[in-house]
Amino acid sequence: MSKRYAIILAAGQGTRMKSKLYKVLHPVLGKPMVEHVLEQVKAIGLEEIVTIVGFGSDQVKEHLGEESKFVLQAEQLGTGHAVMQAESLLKDKEGTTIVVCGDTPLITKETFQKLFDHHEKAGSKATILTAKAPNPTGYGRVIRNAQNEVERIVEQKDASPEELLVDEINTGTYCFDNQALFEALQEVSNDNAQGEYYLPDVIEILKNKSEKVSAFLTPNFDETLGVNDRVALAQAEKTMKLRINEYHMRNGVSIIDPDNTYIQPDVVIEQDVVIYPGSMISGTSVIKERAIIGPNSEITNCEIGEETIVKQSVATNSKIGNRVNIGPFAHIRPEANIGDEAKIGNFVEIKKAELGHGSKVSHLSYIGDAQVGSNVNVGCGTITVNYDGKNKYLTTIEDDAFIGCNSNLIAPVTIGKGSYVAAGSTITKDVPSEALSVARARQSNKEGYATRIKNRQKDK
Incomplete structure (x- = not known):
């Protein structure tokens, strides 16, 4: 030759x-x-x-x-x-x-x-x-x-x-x-x-x-096809998209609606993955066997583990383990590392955080710049308060901890192994292992006060 x-x-x-x-x-x-x-x-x-x-x-x-x-x-x-x-x-x-x-x-x-x-x-x-x-x-x-x-x-x-x-x-x-x-x-x-x-x-x-x-x-x-204008560009995009989708389907991937699924050329998808309509998988993403993606999920430069489900969510530059449940409406931002069998629920945002095996952040929470151990339960509305306007700080939550709903964890702070944080607490100091931490104002009831307010309003 x-x-x-x-x-x-x-x-x-x-x-x-x-x-x-x-x-x-x-x-x-x-x-x-x-x-x-x-x-x-x-x-x-x-x-x-x-x-x-x-x-x-x-x-x-x-x-x-x-x-x-x-x-x-x-x-x-x-x-x-x-x-x-x-x-x-x-x-x-x-x-x-x-x-x-x-x-x-x-x-x-x-x-x-x-x-x-x-x-x-x-x-x-x-x-x-x-x-x-x-x-x-x-x-x-x-x-x-x-x-x-x-x-x-x-x-x-x-x-x-x-x-x-x-x-x-x-x-x-x-x-x-x-x-x-x-x-x-x-x-x-x-x-x-x-x-x-x-x-x-x-x-x-x-x-x-x-x-x-x-x-x-x-x-x-x-x-x-030579691309000389935007019409031809769209035509090239459609042709390549269907070519790539057909390649994956012939290699054992179920793409429910190829016309409405967007997979970039360098993506690797293993057998028996199911991809639902509206999903976009980009960059160098790797989707492992039997994972389920979508509908309407956006995955960029991520590794998605076996049997993991990503439903109606966005994940970028992160590693997600096996048998993880994500979504709907979760946002996995760059440098997240989510362990096997974890759960990231609706309206949860994870950024530059590590979650251990079996940990759960089920809804309406922000976990950023954090190390979260195994079997941790993070209650609804929890926030790792990681930014003071200039610097980012680390929150550490050790294995088996339980974080009550609507808690603010002011970094840098460590929540010890097996400890409890009471709902509604703002935590500014480390919590020892196996401790219960309560950081909220004592409730005070003033009987009859609501009636007085209503009467004033009537007088006006």
Whole structure:
């Protein structure tokens, strides 16, 4: 197998997006388009990847990092001109170079692999990735001769009525013999209405030299979508979402309503997980076997344990153990670590806190900057008062403690093992193990006082 290289075209501003964000950085399922492209070409094992950048070059470099080399196209003078910018890095190398646009996020590594293999097996100097378009309007048509060989590419504006009926289109992705590519680029002219250098002209130059040009027809037109505006961006998002959901379902995950379930590409989901509609699972989340997510839950960069239920809740950058019950309407904020068989109930917020095995925070509580042991019961309305306006402080609740409803735990403070905090208490000092702490005003009843108030109101 010959050495393989890639050139990713990512220099266009994308004016039709009507956005201040550089076009190829617009996300599809949470990841910039150009990053999708890079990951897929990288997956087939290349010697070198070169990304052509222009507008927003620093942002693109930041996203792709050391996975690619970069060349600046300071002036956007067409796709041929863009590829020319990689000359200093690739010109003298032997092998095959794929040229792909950074706004085609749906093309898979399998398609790239098949394109390379087809090109090298055919011994072609150039191979065009083509597809049959349901509506080819706007695309360049691939014209074949009587022997079914590629004859030329005809742009929409230059096509005859007969050529306009052709539904095989140029997707804008190519494989080239690397040295033949850069030699032909020297002959590409900008003698056209736009004054630009077009990469498809290389095909005609190679044909005029009697070099072999072939086409690989992909059966999946949807993969080849180029995103030029927000409508196409939404279409790409939908296509990738359904592709990912189908992958998980075929691997043993029950997604009740795939059209209304959003799972990002790097999420790992184990068998027999059930995901209900309206759920969003993002980042590098891992969902373990037999967990139940949703409906309407949002999980970001979390590990969710086996048989855990997350119902109508939000969890971010946290670890949640096995057989935990969360929700409805709970908020698990970053750096929470929730032990096995714990319970986080409705309208509970957990932030940067550790909860031990079997502990319960059932409703209407805030637990932040806390270490909570095992088998702790936190009553309704409890707050760890962790912030003095400048610094955060730690609350420690040891194993088997019982916190009564509507308690304020003023950090830093420790509630000892097996102790009780009476409902309505504001705790400012450590509570010893096995103690009962009561910190509230003594009740005083003034009989008849309510009647006196009512009589005054009547007099007015």
